[in-house]
Amino acid sequence: MNDRKKMTILYIIVSFILIVLLITAAIIINNSTSATPTINVENNRITKIVKSDTLSEIVYKASNEIYKGPGITPDKIAYITIDDGPSKYTNEILDTLNKNNVNATFFMINGNMKAHPEEVKRIIKDGNTAGFHSVSHDIHKLYQSPEATVEEFDTCNDTLYKISGETSKIIRLPYGSKPYAPEESYNKLIDNGYLIWDWNLDTEDWRSTKDQIISNILYYGRDKKEIVILMHEKEQSAKALNNIILILKERGYKILPVTNHDNPKNFWERNLK
Numbered sequence: 001m002n003d004r005k006k007m008t009i010l011y012i013i014v015s016f017i018l019i020v021l022l023i024t025a026a027i028i029i030n031n032s033t034s035a036t037p038t039i040n041v042e043n044n045r046i047t048k049i050v051k052s053d054t055l056s057e058i059v060y061k062a063s064n065e066i067y068k069g070p071g072i073t074p075d076k077i078a079y080i081t082i083d084d085g086p087s088k089y090t091n092e093i094l095d096t097l098n099k100n101n102v103n104a105t106f107f108m109i110n111g112n113m114k115a116h117p118e119e120v121k122r123i124i125k126d127g128n129t130a131g132f133h134s135v136s137h138d139i140h141k142l143y144q145s146p147e148a149t150v151e152e153f154d155t156c157n158d159t160l161y162k163i164s165g166e167t168s169k170i171i172r173l174p175y176g177s178k179p180y181a182p183e184e185s186y187n188k189l190i191d192n193g194y195l196i197w198d199w200n201l202d203t204e205d206w207r208s209t210k211d212q213i214i215s216n217i218l219y220y221g222r223d224k225k226e227i228v229i230l231m232h233e234k235e236q237s238a239k240a241l242n243n244i245i246l247i248l249k250e251r252g253y254k255i256l257p258v259t260n261h262d263n264p265k266n267f268w269e270r271n272l273k
């Protein structure tokens, strides 16, 4: 074999090795850019849930692009909290909670409890937590003095007792405990045994469509171990609730009502992440 032939054979072998290396590299790159099977399965399930009725492109995208969390892990807790009721939507909300075998926390306004006593009774009978959300829902009245603050919640408690025979110390301040509540009012509530709850996931449901609410849950809830979800008794919120519950379950959350034994989570305590 002359040198020229040797060079040709060497050239062929080197070319072959290079081609094999290139193909292998292409396969590796292709695999690493597509999602892992676990995330695909999870995404497919969530997509199926949110697409089970009419749903905007936004939500579909959100479920595919945003959810990159790990698989189901224990001790992920979600508290569904619903403000401003009871209302004409309470029964629909309760039906949805029952259908999914979960409970929520209702932060109720005094006048609405009086207007909807049957709903108040049903909230409790179905295993949900009754909480209060003031009499006036007006920060100027509520924070006139620390005494006025406590009095509004004591009034709520009297109303609940008259309707149901139950009492509660679990409350949510209108518009949250910060920045509106003065320190004196906050401390006075604590001194009187009230357990003040804020939230770390605002669904912005009062100004959103059903699909936007679901999208907000998908987006803002993506990295949280514990979620306190803020909702209101609105038509679109009641309609979104079923999908919200399914998504939370799919993501491995245990859905629980707030209880007297839970350490209250609020903006003063800075224990909401």
Ligand SMILES: [Zn+2]
Pocket: 083, 084, 133, 137, 174, 175
């Ligand atoms: Zn409110």
